[in-house]
Amino acid sequence: MTRILNLIVLILGMALAAACAPRNGTEQPADEIAEGFRDLNGNGAMDPYEDASLPIADRVDDILARMSREQKVRMVSGTGWSMEGVGAVGSKVPGAAGYTIELDNLGIPSIVLADGPAGLRIWPNREGDDKTYFATAFPIETLLASTWDLQLVESAGVAMGNEVKEYGVDILLAPGMNIHRDPRGGRNYEYYSEDPYLSGHMAAAMVNGVESVGVGATLKHYVANNQETNRLLVDTIVSERALREIYLRGFEIAVEEARPWAIMSAYNQVNGTPASQDRPLLTTVLRDEWGFDGLVMTDWFAAMDNTVAQMRAGNELLMPGTDPGSAQITQALETGELDESVLDRNIRYILGVVLQSPAFADYAYSDTPDLEGHSKTARKAAADGAVLLKNDDTTLPLPADVKTIAAFGNTSYDFISGGTGSGDVNEAYVVSLVQGLEARDFEIDEDLRGLYEAHIQAEKANRPPKENFWEFEPPLPEMIVSEKLVADKAAQVDIALVTIGRNSGEFHDRPLEGDFYLTAEEKTLIENVSEAFHAQGNKVVLILNIGNVVETVSWRDKVDAILLPWQGGQEAGNALVDVLTGDVNPSGKLPTTFSVKYADVPSSDNFPGVKTSDEVINILGILDANPSQVDYEEGIYVGYRYYDAFDVEPAYELGFGLSYTRFDYGPCQLSADSFADTMTASVTVANSGDVAGKEVVQLYLTAPEGEIDKPIRELKGFAKTRALAPGDEASCVFL
Numbered sequence: 001m002t003r004i005l006n007l008i009v010l011i012l013g014m015a016l017a018a019a020c021a022p023r024n025g026t027e028q029p030a031d032e033i034a035e036g037f038r039d040l041n042g043n044g045a046m047d048p049y050e051d052a053s054l055p056i057a058d059r060v061d062d063i064l065a066r067m068s069r070e071q072k073v074r075m076v077s078g079t080g081w082s083m084e085g086v087g088a089v090g091s092k093v094p095g096a097a098g099y100t101i102e103l104d105n106l107g108i109p110s111i112v113l114a115d116g117p118a119g120l121r122i123w124p125n126r127e128g129d130d131k132t133y134f135a136t137a138f139p140i141e142t143l144l145a146s147t148w149d150l151q152l153v154e155s156a157g158v159a160m161g162n163e164v165k166e167y168g169v170d171i172l173l174a175p176g177m178n179i180h181r182d183p184r185g186g187r188n189y190e191y192y193s194e195d196p197y198l199s200g201h202m203a204a205a206m207v208n209g210v211e212s213v214g215v216g217a218t219l220k221h222y223v224a225n226n227q228e229t230n231r232l233l234v235d236t237i238v239s240e241r242a243l244r245e246i247y248l249r250g251f252e253i254a255v256e257e258a259r260p261w262a263i264m265s266a267y268n269q270v271n272g273t274p275a276s277q278d279r280p281l282l283t284t285v286l287r288d289e290w291g292f293d294g295l296v297m298t299d300w301f302a303a304m305d306n307t308v309a310q311m312r313a314g315n316e317l318l319m320p321g322t323d324p325g326s327a328q329i330t331q332a333l334e335t336g337e338l339d340e341s342v343l344d345r346n347i348r349y350i351l352g353v354v355l356q357s358p359a360f361a362d363y364a365y366s367d368t369p370d371l372e373g374h375s376k377t378a379r380k381a382a383a384d385g386a387v388l389l390k391n392d393d394t395t396l397p398l399p400a401d402v403k404t405i406a407a408f409g410n411t412s413y414d415f416i417s418g419g420t421g422s423g424d425v426n427e428a429y430v431v432s433l434v435q436g437l438e439a440r441d442f443e444i445d446e447d448l449r450g451l452y453e454a455h456i457q458a459e460k461a462n463r464p465p466k467e468n469f470w471e472f473e474p475p476l477p478e479m480i481v482s483e484k485l486v487a488d489k490a491a492q493v494d495i496a497l498v499t500i501g502r503n504s505g506e507f508h509d510r511p512l513e514g515d516f517y518l519t520a521e522e523k524t525l526i527e528n529v530s531e532a533f534h535a536q537g538n539k540v541v542l543i544l545n546i547g548n549v550v551e552t553v554s555w556r557d558k559v560d561a562i563l564l565p566w567q568g569g570q571e572a573g574n575a576l577v578d579v580l581t582g583d584v585n586p587s588g589k590l591p592t593t594f595s596v597k598y599a600d601v602p603s604s605d606n607f608p609g610v611k612t613s614d615e616v617i618n619i620l621g622i623l624d625a626n627p628s629q630v631d632y633e634e635g636i637y638v639g640y641r642y643y644d645a646f647d648v649e650p651a652y653e654l655g656f657g658l659s660y661t662r663f664d665y666g667p668c669q670l671s672a673d674s675f676a677d678t679m680t681a682s683v684t685v686a687n688s689g690d691v692a693g694k695e696v697v698q699l700y701l702t703a704p705e706g707e708i709d710k711p712i713r714e715l716k717g718f719a720k721t722r723a724l725a726p727g728d729e730a731s732c733v734f735l
């Protein structure tokens with residue numbers, strides 16, 4: 001591994017990730033506390049819960065004392081789901097994922113919950129209303145993690161939180177923070193990294209940003225939810241050590257650093273118990289050990305077979321809420337199987353959040369968030385997270401004499417901004433690569449553009465219209481471009497850009513052939529374009545518009561440069577061109593290892609697990625699933641921990657990413673020869689190249705040998721420098 005320090009480090013003048021994160025989350029912002037009293041129940045008297053000067057816990061107790069048993073049963077479930085309306089029962093924010101119930105006799109409003117990790121997901125249009133309700137599509141989380149820049153991620157969170165609040169939503173169902181256990185995981189794009197330290201700090205920065213505007217964020221999906229195959233039924237078999245060190249650790253960091261309003265429990269089982277019914281996980285670990293004081297909700301329709309167990313486990317809110325689920329609770333109360341005090345305890349957490357919400361403060365949301373301002377934040381984040389994987393002979397940035405461009409690959413024209421399912425965003429537009437290039441006065445080859453646009457249109461027309469938002473749309477098949485046409489273009493234009501695109505999302509894990517591995521058409525395209533352009537002395541840049549790892553080794557030698565802009569949200573094309581031209585010097589680093597081949601992935605023998613019964617269970621009339629089991633046999637050896645320890649050469653390791661400049665590291669200075677309570681390590685990083693750039697300093701530690709096996713090194717600190725001018729240096733100190 002290059003540029004890896006076996007020490008802890010932090011950039012001088014920048015606080016450590018953890019140390020600089022403002023704590024927020026449970027305190028109500030001062031500007032939203034209603035002055036004095038509000039007569040919520042209209043009885044003319046000032047009841048304790050209406051007194052904003054009293055502690056929230058006292059007000060919650062007062063509300064509880066006024067609730068009927070029936071109200072209590074209803075309060076622990078959302079308002080329900082309508083398959084006809086395909087959405088939560090409630091009308092305040094069409095397209096929201098759920099609502100809590102209203103206590104109308106007490107004047108306690110319903111609060112609104114909506115997805116998701118790349119921005120707010122609500123319907124952009126409303127019946128009988130000409131106004132549009134678009135939200136900003138931010139870069140996917142994997143891209144945000146590639147920035148290794150906590151301040152930038154926090155600023156994206158502030159922008160997302162603003163949209164949440166201004167559209168009348170109270171809680172964002174994000175960030176997702178499951179571990180990239182396997183590159184086939186369909187929802188990896190909604191998650192940050194294979195490493196819990198990076199994931200945890202990224203999630204904390206996001207939560208701090210979102211919650212700084214006075215709305216809630218939700219860490220999800222707790223825990224060991226790393227695949228979509230049989231997702232509602234799969235039993236994850238995982239050792240306590242791997243759970244603690246890999247799968248829980250990121251959540252632990254985020255809870256400690258950001259004290260989020262909410263956590264969503266996962267669909268899957270963990271060692272035989274559905275995560276949403278698992279008291280040791282939800283109460284012992286989460287509350288007793290980590291001190292979590294927010295609200296735990298289920299994932300939508302998770303493990304409803306035993307809502308009583310969910311209540312007891314400390315899963316306070318059942319989402320989106322179902323009648324059979326509530327009936328189980330009512331019955332259990334009647335038979336004495338469930339004590340009302342359990343409901344009271346759960347409702348305290350729910351009301352604790354409701355009382356801090358914009359809805360409770362009767363916040364006058366505008367329905368006009370600053371979409372223009374946020375698109376700038378999205379563009380900056382997308383450019384800062386782009387990872388330069390290869391750059392032979394300084395192919396990039398594009399030299400000044402490159403004016404004409406041949407753009408190959410469907411997604412050059414039809415960029416994929418993010419994945420599908422609940423992590424999708426209804427944005428107003430997506431800037432494609434060619435649009436980004438044209439905005440900067442490059443000349444796009446018109447013959448190719450005409451052919452590609454016709455091909456894309458025809459392929460799209462062939463597809464049946466999407467019936468539901470969660471339906472997955474695989475990328476369109478690549479067009480066959482004749483060798484003659486490629487050769488003509490190689491003679492006519494200055495450079496070739498070839499984009500390979502991938503989509504993935506909820507409900508589906510990725511197939512290997514044609515997804516993790518490139519299709520035969522894609523490989524032929526790369527081969528033909530490279531041969532023809534090289535024959536003319538022209539270069540080829542390969543762009544990976546992907547949400548998840550793909551195989552690169554079989555084709556990477558053919559092209560001159562490889563840029564990985566991931567799925568960059570609505571401003572993707574502009575951000576990509578910022579990097580191609582050198583206006584932004586790439587400083588992104590991989591948050592996840594790219595293996596040489598799938599068989600090298602440590603979970604490859606155990607993904608997505610095996611059926612444990614032939615019984616096919618239909619879930620909600622939508623999905624067929626088999627009971628199944630997945631064995632996390634690789635234990636703690638996930639991602640780079642495995643490649644390092646077992647000497648398996650990856651294609652590109654975690655933390656890898658090139659720059660248009662060069663950084664030189666000075667020697668690492670330790671504050672002491674041996675460790676006693678604290679130690680600092682410092683290092684100087686100098687820009688010894690010709691252009692300004694930022695560097696990500698990564699700290700990896702090796703544990704002393706003990707009785708149990710340990711990873712060779714683990715990420716324990718990181719910091720991103722400011723943009724250093726050539727010759728400039730930054731001192732980094734890690735505590």
Ligand code: BGC
Nearest residue numbers: 097115116173220299300422
């Ligand atoms: C997803 C969650 C999402 C929820 C509400 C579920 O299918 O797993 O991540 O927040 O739906 O849309």
